[in-house]
Amino acid sequence: MTAVLRALVFAVGLMSFGAQAQDNPRYPGIGRAATPAEVTAWDIDVRPDxxxxxxxxGSVAKGQQVWETKCASCHGVFGESNQVFNPLIGGTTAQDITTGKVATLQRTDYPGRTTLMKLQNVSTLWDYIRRAMPWNEPKSLSTEEVYAVTAYMLNLADVLPADFTLSNTNMGEVQQRIPNRNGFTTQHGLWPGREFGGTGKPDTRARPCMKDCPDPGKLALAPDFARGSHGDLSQQVRLVGPQRSASARIADVQTAAVSPSPASPSPASPSRIDVPLALLQKHSCNACHAASTKLVGPSWADIGQKHKGKADYLEGKIRSGGSGIWGAIPMPPQSISKEEAGQIAAWLAQGISR
Incomplete structure (x- = not known):
C-alpha cells in the first residue's frame, strides 16, 4: 500500500509540473501564468481612446470637497501654488479651448508652464490622479473622487461649468474642450511607429563618442542649508539602481544654519531627532514642512517655538488638521495613530531651535 501511495504522489507531482510548464512554456517549471483577476488588478491604465x-x-462640487481636504495643501486652493510642485492651473484662455492650442506656450515672457497648459488628453489627467494621488497615499481615492477631482480641476481652468458631472459616458465630449488637445505633433521619427504606419526611424543619427572625454569634475550636492528641506534624501531613493544621496538630517541643517562650516554636528539623542524623522518620513510630513524654512506650511522650528510645551495641543492638531493659524492653506486631517502623533508632538513641544 505504501508503494502505491508513493506512486500516486509522484504521478500527481508530475501532472502539476506539466501544468506549470504548459502555463509558462518559456521557463518550464518556474512560476505560472497570471490569472485574469491578477491582470485586472495591475492593468489600470486609461488610454487616450x-x-x-x-x-x-463625479461632480465639480464633490471635487471641491476632495480638493480642499486632500489636494490644496500641496497645490494651493486654486491649483496655482508653486511652493511644493509646479502650478496646475493657469495660462489658458477661452480662445485656447476653441482652437485646441495654448497660445501662451509660444510666449517667452510667461513665468511658467502649468499642467493644464501642456495637457493633451483628459485621460492622462484622470489616470495620473487615480494612480499617483494624493502624494502621500497613492491609489487611495475612489473612482467617484477621481472623476470629481478631475472635473474640479477643469472647472478651475474654465473648461467645465460649476454644475458639471464628469463621467465615463461624457469624457469624450470633455476631451474636445481640453485647451491643448491639438498642441502636440506626431511628425517625428519614432512616432507613431511602424505598427501604426510610421517610419520608426530615430530622430537623430549621432554616433556615440566615448573617447577624449573631459574630466567630469566633482558631483555637487545641495548646500548644507538646503539639505533638510524635504527630509532625509538618503532614505527617499530606490533600493536598486545607481541613485545615491546624502544624509539631510534636521540636526545637520540646524548646525549649518548657525555656521556654514562643514564641521559635523554634535550627536543628537534619538528621542529628539532620529525617531521623529522616521515618523515624519513615514507619514510624508516633509512634503509640506521643512526644518527651518516655510514650504506649504510652517517650518518645524516655527511650530516648536510657537507651541513650546503644548504637546497635547500639537497632537490634536496633527490628527484633526485645520487652517487659519499659519495662513489660509488648510492642513488635512492625518491618518496617524495617537501614539505616533504624540511622539511627533512631544518632539516639537521641546522647542526646536533654528
Missing part, C-alpha cells in the same frame, strides 16, 4: 476607463462619475 478611454479604454480602461471604469464606469463612474
Amino acid at each position: 478611454f479604454k480602461g476607463l471604469p464606469a463612474g462619475s
Whole structure:
C-alpha cells in the first residue's frame, strides 16, 4: 500500500509540473501564468481612446470637497501654488479651448508652464490622479473622487461649468474642450511607429563618442542649508539602481544654519531627532514642512517655538488638521495613530531651535 501511495504522489507531482510548464512554456517549471483577476488588478491604465476607463462619475462640487481636504495643501486652493510642485492651473484662455492650442506656450515672457497648459488628453489627467494621488497615499481615492477631482480641476481652468458631472459616458465630449488637445505633433521619427504606419526611424543619427572625454569634475550636492528641506534624501531613493544621496538630517541643517562650516554636528539623542524623522518620513510630513524654512506650511522650528510645551495641543492638531493659524492653506486631517502623533508632538513641544 505504501508503494502505491508513493506512486500516486509522484504521478500527481508530475501532472502539476506539466501544468506549470504548459502555463509558462518559456521557463518550464518556474512560476505560472497570471490569472485574469491578477491582470485586472495591475492593468489600470486609461488610454487616450478611454479604454480602461471604469464606469463612474463625479461632480465639480464633490471635487471641491476632495480638493480642499486632500489636494490644496500641496497645490494651493486654486491649483496655482508653486511652493511644493509646479502650478496646475493657469495660462489658458477661452480662445485656447476653441482652437485646441495654448497660445501662451509660444510666449517667452510667461513665468511658467502649468499642467493644464501642456495637457493633451483628459485621460492622462484622470489616470495620473487615480494612480499617483494624493502624494502621500497613492491609489487611495475612489473612482467617484477621481472623476470629481478631475472635473474640479477643469472647472478651475474654465473648461467645465460649476454644475458639471464628469463621467465615463461624457469624457469624450470633455476631451474636445481640453485647451491643448491639438498642441502636440506626431511628425517625428519614432512616432507613431511602424505598427501604426510610421517610419520608426530615430530622430537623430549621432554616433556615440566615448573617447577624449573631459574630466567630469566633482558631483555637487545641495548646500548644507538646503539639505533638510524635504527630509532625509538618503532614505527617499530606490533600493536598486545607481541613485545615491546624502544624509539631510534636521540636526545637520540646524548646525549649518548657525555656521556654514562643514564641521559635523554634535550627536543628537534619538528621542529628539532620529525617531521623529522616521515618523515624519513615514507619514510624508516633509512634503509640506521643512526644518527651518516655510514650504506649504510652517517650518518645524516655527511650530516648536510657537507651541513650546503644548504637546497635547500639537497632537490634536496633527490628527484633526485645520487652517487659519499659519495662513489660509488648510492642513488635512492625518491618518496617524495617537501614539505616533504624540511622539511627533512631544518632539516639537521641546522647542526646536533654528
